[in-house]
Amino acid sequence: MKLTEFAIQLPQQTFPPGTYTFAASNDGQTTHALEVVGPGGLDERTTTLRGGQSADLTVTLQPGTYELYCPVGNHKQQGMDTTISIGSAGPANTSPPAPTGGGY
Numbered sequence: 001m002k003l004t005e006f007a008i009q010l011p012q013q014t015f016p017p018g019t020y021t022f023a024a025s026n027d028g029q030t031t032h033a034l035e036v037v038g039p040g041g042l043d044e045r046t047t048t049l050r051g052g053q054s055a056d057l058t059v060t061l062q063p064g065t066y067e068l069y070c071p072v073g074n075h076k077q078q079g080m081d082t083t084i085s086i087g088s089a090g091p092a093n094t095s096p097p098a099p100t101g102g103g104y
């Protein structure tokens with residue numbers, strides 16, 4: 001995903017449950033980071049990234065709503081704030097692509 005002033009760009013807002021590695025790329029000019037908070041007390045963040053830097057953040061997402069935002073300064077208030085929805089697992093006979101390592 002891309003971090004810029006002042007937005008977090010994601011290719012999709014809904015995901016099936018699973019373990020994801022978000023590749024946070026700071027495409028902006030100032031420092032940014034990515035923090036994910038959600039059900040069960042999940043609260044994970046990358047280190048602070050300078051422009052051009054990137055970092056991976058691996059999180060296990062359960063059904064529910066998660067918030068992704070930039071914890072640097074007041075960036076969250078300026079728009080670096082988005083939510084994603086994790087759907088419940090589908091029927092057992094479906095086999096979605098393994099989400100681990102996806103380039104979201």
Ligand SMILES: [Cu+2]
Nearest residue numbers: 032070072075
């Ligand atoms: Cu930021």
